[in-house]
Amino acid sequence: MKPIHLIEHSYQIVLLAVAVIGIFLYKKLNEQFKILALSAIGSFLVNVASTLTIKILGTNAPALHVESPMLYIFYALVYYCLFTSKNLKAAIAISIFLVSLLAIINAVTFQPFLTTFPTYIDQLTLAILALLSLLLFRQMLLAPSTTPLLSQSIFWYNTAILFYATTLFFISALSNYSLAYGTYMDLTYLWYVILFIFAILLTLSLLKASKENQRIHAKG
Amino acid sequence: MQRDDLELVILSTTVLFVLVIGFIVYFVVLYRNRQLKNRQEQEALQSAFNQELLKTQIEIQEQTLTYISNEIHDNITQVLSFVKLNLGLVNSETETNKKKITESRELVSQSINDLRNLSKSLSFEHITQLGLVKTIEIETDRINNSGLLDASLIIEGEIYTLGEQCELVLFRIFQEALNNTLKYSKAKLFKINLQYNAELFNLTLEDDGIGFLTGPNVKSDGLGLRNMKNRAALIGADAIIDSAPGEGCHIKVTLNPSKLRLYTDGVHQDRFS
Numbered sequence: 001m002k003p004i005h006l007i008e009h010s011y012q013i014v015l016l017a018v019a020v021i022g023i024f025l026y027k028k029l030n031e032q033f034k035i036l037a038l039s040a041i042g043s044f045l046v047n048v049a050s051t052l053t054i055k056i057l058g059t060n061a062p063a064l065h066v067e068s069p070m071l072y073i074f075y076a077l078v079y080y081c082l083f084t085s086k087n088l089k090a091a092i093a094i095s096i097f098l099v100s101l102l103a104i105i106n107a108v109t110f111q112p113f114l115t116t117f118p119t120y121i122d123q124l125t126l127a128i129l130a131l132l133s134l135l136l137f138r139q140m141l142l143a144p145s146t147t148p149l150l151s152q153s154i155f156w157y158n159t160a161i162l163f164y165a166t167t168l169f170f171i172s173a174l175s176n177y178s179l180a181y182g183t184y185m186d187l188t189y190l191w192y193v194i195l196f197i198f199a200i201l202l203t204l205s206l207l208k209a210s211k212e213n214q215r216i217h218a219k220g
Numbered sequence: 221m222q223r224d225d226l227e228l229v230i231l232s233t234t235v236l237f238v239l240v241i242g243f244i245v246y247f248v249v250l251y252r253n254r255q256l257k258n259r260q261e262q263e264a265l266q267s268a269f270n271q272e273l274l275k276t277q278i279e280i281q282e283q284t285l286t287y288i289s290n291e292i293h294d295n296i297t298q299v300l301s302f303v304k305l306n307l308g309l310v311n312s313e314t315e316t317n318k319k320k321i322t323e324s325r326e327l328v329s330q331s332i333n334d335l336r337n338l339s340k341s342l343s344f345e346h347i348t349q350l351g352l353v354k355t356i357e358i359e360t361d362r363i364n365n366s367g368l369l370d371a372s373l374i375i376e377g378e379i380y381t382l383g384e385q386c387e388l389v390l391f392r393i394f395q396e397a398l399n400n401t402l403k404y405s406k407a408k409l410f411k412i413n414l415q416y417n418a419e420l421f422n423l424t425l426e427d428d429g430i431g432f433l434t435g436p437n438v439k440s441d442g443l444g445l446r447n448m449k450n451r452a453a454l455i456g457a458d459a460i461i462d463s464a465p466g467e468g469c470h471i472k473v474t475l476n477p478s479k480l481r482l483y484t485d486g487v488h489q490d491r492f493s
Contacts, residue, residue, distance in 0.1 A: 144254040163240055170236050
């Protein structure tokens with residue numbers, strides 16, 4: 001077995017673990033983290049579908065065309081619940097609609113569903129997610145909670161998103177750069193490093209969220 | 221991947237990772253500072269609220285005491301004076317009755333005097349007019365004349381004014397301590413010490429009574445002891461109450477005149493009422 005296949009399988013196991021943790025903790029989570037748990041399950045299922053499409057079609061582009069907007073919708077919905085500003089909530093709701101629409105248009109016209117990766121949608125959604133994470137950090141600073149920061153699920157979620165969005169945006173940009181100048185860069189390993197770290201951070205935020213809820217219930 | 225490309229990827233990835241991690245660390249530090257600042261602000265607000273609450277309680281107490289003082293002075297002593305006058309007008313032929321009337325007149329006179337003194341010790345204006353030292357001197361004499369206790373007053377240092385509100389609070393602490401001694405301590409001696417230093421004022425009150433338990437293991441202080449501590453806190457003073465069974469009671473109120481709260485902040489009025 002090639003090292004890359006080993007990493008791919010390991011990543012699938014990690015995604016499965018996150019999804020199982022999400023299902024296990026689901027009842028103990030509040031609304032926003034229930035959405036995050038669902039995103040973990042969705043992510044695992046798309047990853048399985050991706051493996052199947054590679055075997056059947058020789059490319060995982062169709063799975064990625066589904067994954068990009070799907071993950072954006074999940075993460076943006078979490079932000080929708082976390083933000084207190086009505087304007088931001090409205091902006092997120094509009095962005096969810098627009099991204100969904102653009103993803104369909106892109107799959108039909110610019111980057112065909114069966115053959116090309118949805119890099120345009122990736123770049124767009126990652127940029128929006130990075131912006132949302134910065135805005136949430138700002139909101140947190142304006143009204144700090146009395147709970148220690150490292151015990152807050154919201155901090156770990158936002159850190160995960162900031163890390164995921166900025167690094168993947170960068171890798172995506174680097175890939176596009178290499179393609180534009182005709183030099184091939186294999187960034188798969190780096191890509192997986194980021195995905196592993198992201199999965200760990202999301203798991204951490206789910207665990208913290210369940211603990212927070214238990215504490216709230218214990219206080220009555 | 222070519223060597224140049226690999227270097228570019230490694231370099232730019234490292235820079236990006238450092239930037240993201242740096243940002244997170246910066247945020248953590250900033251957030252903790254904000255949390256600390258918020259906590260301090262909340263504590264300051266709570267402290268200000270407690271101060272206002274204490275001040276209001278004391279204002280109400282002072283108003284009540286002033287009302288009682290006025291009633292004693294304007295009503296009860298007037299009635300007793302009238303009784304004394306009437307007794308003087310009673311004609312009696314028998315020596316026994318004359319003697320009884322004279323004794324009664326003397327008793328009424330004594331009651332009038334006692335009530336006047338009590339009225340003065342309750343009166344806010346009387347205390348602020350005379351000042352702390354003079355008022356405590358009068359109280360000391362009153363205690364000694366009553367024969368209930370042997371009280372002594374020692375004044376050290378050059379006397380300076382602490383402001384009428386602060387002196388009133390200190391006098392009320394003194395009264396509370398004296399009442400406790402009279403009611404519960406079975407003491408024979410009561411020592412009062414006033415120390416006036418440039419940077420420190422001490423009011424020390426000592427008795428040789430039966431004492432009581434104090435310290436962290438004792439579940440709760442009495443209302444009088446709590447009152448003393450609260451009143452001291454109101455003017456930014458520390459009240460230390462030290463006692464043990466059989467060893468009397470020692471109360472020390474320490475105050476830094478330059479840190480008088482109610483006078484220096486410019487928000488509170490200089491008088492209670």
